[in-house]
Amino acid sequence: MDDCIRSEIRVLKAYEVPSAEGMVKLDAMENPYGLPETLRADLARRLASLDLNRYPDANPEALKTVLRQAMGIPPEAALVLGNGSDELIQMLALAVAKPGAVVLGVEPSFVMFRMIAAFVGMRYVGVGLRPDFSLDGPSLLEAVRSERPALTFLAYPNNPTGNHFDPEVVESVIRTSPGLVVVDEAYYPFTDRSFLPRLLSHPNLLVMRTVSKLGLAGIRLGLVAGPAAVLGQIDKVRLPYNISVLDQAAAQEVLSRPGVLQEQAARICEQRAVLAAGLSRLAGVTVYPSAANFLLFRVAQASRVFEGLRQRGILIKNLSAAHPSLADCLRVTVGTPEENRQFLQALQDSL
Numbered sequence: 001m002d003d004c005i006r007s008e009i010r011v012l013k014a015y016e017v018p019s020a021e022g023m024v025k026l027d028a029m030e031n032p033y034g035l036p037e038t039l040r041a042d043l044a045r046r047l048a049s050l051d052l053n054r055y056p057d058a059n060p061e062a063l064k065t066v067l068r069q070a071m072g073i074p075p076e077a078a079l080v081l082g083n084g085s086d087e088l089i090q091m092l093a094l095a096v097a098k099p100g101a102v103v104l105g106v107e108p109s110f111v112m113f114r115m116i117a118a119f120v121g122m123r124y125v126g127v128g129l130r131p132d133f134s135l136d137g138p139s140l141l142e143a144v145r146s147e148r149p150a151l152t153f154l155a156y157p158n159n160p161t162g163n164h165f166d167p168e169v170v171e172s173v174i175r176t177s178p179g180l181v182v183v184d185e186a187y188y189p190f191t192d193r194s195f196l197p198r199l200l201s202h203p204n205l206l207v208m209r210t211v212s213k214l215g216l217a218g219i220r221l222g223l224v225a226g227p228a229a230v231l232g233q234i235d236k237v238r239l240p241y242n243i244s245v246l247d248q249a250a251a252q253e254v255l256s257r258p259g260v261l262q263e264q265a266a267r268i269c270e271q272r273a274v275l276a277a278g279l280s281r282l283a284g285v286t287v288y289p290s291a292a293n294f295l296l297f298r299v300a301q302a303s304r305v306f307e308g309l310r311q312r313g314i315l316i317k318n319l320s321a322a323h324p325s326l327a328d329c330l331r332v333t334v335g336t337p338e339e340n341r342q343f344l345q346a347l348q349d350s351l
Contacts, residue, residue: 008118015115023315024342026333029159029187029294031215033264033336035254043253047246056245063248067223070255071188071209077199078228080235083242085186085210085222086112089153092182092206092224093120094237096150104149104177106135108160108323110184113153125149129325133161133288137169141176150179156195157187160319160331162290164193174202180230182206187292189214189265190272196225203227213293215261216254219247268293272334278344284351294333299351302328308350314343 002010020027035043057063064079073079082088093103093116103117107126117124125147127140144152152173157164174181181204183195188209195207206226211219221243224231254261272290279287279297287297296319299305306318317331332343 006121008121012115012118015111018315020315023310023313024335024339025315026335026339026343027315027317027331028217029213029292029333030217031213031261031264031268031293032333032339033215033267035215036260039254039257039260043250046249046253050245050249052245054245055241056243056248058241060243060248063243063252064223066252066255070258071223072196073223073225074196074199077225078231080224080231080238081243082222082224082238083247084212084220085184085208086116087242088208088222088224089113089116089182090119091234091237092151092180093117093122095234096179097122098150101150102147104143104147104152106140106154106158108133108319108326109153110155110159110186111322122150129158129161131325133158133163133325135165135169137166137172140169141172144173144176148178152177152179152181153184154181155184155186156193157191157291159186159292160294160296160317160322160326160329162288162292162294162296164191164291167193167195170195171198174205177204180204180206182208182224184208186210187213189261190269190293191291193291199225200227203230206230211251211255215264216251219250221247221251265293268334271337271340274337275332275334275340275344278340279347282344282348282351285347294331296326296329296331298329300328302330305347305350306330309343309346312346312349314346316343 089112097120101122103122103124105113105126107128114124127143130136154170185207199207206224208224210222276287276295279285285297285299287295302320319326319329319331
């Protein structure tokens with residue numbers, strides 16, 4: 001039966017999600033705060049009223065309106081919704097996957113850009129970041145000219161490094177690229193920078209967002225915004241009814257009161273500064289600047305330190321083997337003040 005499976009799929013490793021049972025979970029860039037009880041009660045009443053025997057709205061305009069208002073998306077921009085950003089990345093790749101077409105990205109960055117290129121049979125080209133994780137503008141633009149990518153992904157801020165890229169270099173990539181350029185703004189709640197104001201200035205620019213980092217990771221909802229002429233084509237590869245009736249209702253109920261999640265995002269940004277200061281005070285720890293809800297840091301013998309944290313009940317992400325430039329790097333999600341205190345104590349003990 002192995003002959004039935006494509007060789008490029010057989011060599012892949014499945015995306016692994018470790019068990020976090022009984023752990024302080026700081027590995028997946030989730031919002032650590034739950035919804036207020038009053039909002040939980042309103043949400044429960046709304047979900048209880050749904051007709052689960054019926055298919056969901058295939059083109060939920062009411063949900064799109066709430067998303068536009070909550071995220072400040074220009075009214076002229078079209079939207080396509082996905083079951084999280086991963087499905088949107090797959091839709092975009094499927095729509096441009098001609099023989100010989102290339103997906104371009106930078107390394108290290110979000111692993112699903114590269115994995116989904118393999119899923120759809122496209123060649124992925126990754127341009128290395130500089131040692132400080134900034135864009136290597138000349139190398140990136142040379143790759144755009146030589147590879148002529150059908151699809152380019154740039155995360156803004158970047159995952160797993162947390163930094164913003166130079167917007168003028170990104171702008172040059174958009175202008176130079178013959179294909180679509182997708183700016184992935186998954187971490188937009190924690191920064192004041194965005195490419196949304198430039199969205200309709202370029203016919204090949206798309207901006208992708210998700211509600212996962214904002215505080216709704218459990219409902220799996222993402223969007224891509226851009227010119228209607230482009231997204232009308234992308235929408236053709238979207239599977240029918242891809243956003244469940246439960247997800248639609250939950251998103252509308254919570255996002256119609258955006259102040260709740262915005263206040264939580266502000267608390268996370270405050271704790272990000274506290275956590276970064278705590279890490280910088282530890283001998284042997286190098287912490288990198290972040291505009292997201294996580295921090296990347298480097299320690300000697302990172303795998304040993306990671307295991308020490310796990311034994312002390314703290315789960316973070318070990319990135320040591322993810323890319324050569326991430327050797328001895330670990331990534332921690334910003335948690336609650338108590339979670340961050342427990343992490344820093346466990347890290348000091350592990351060191």
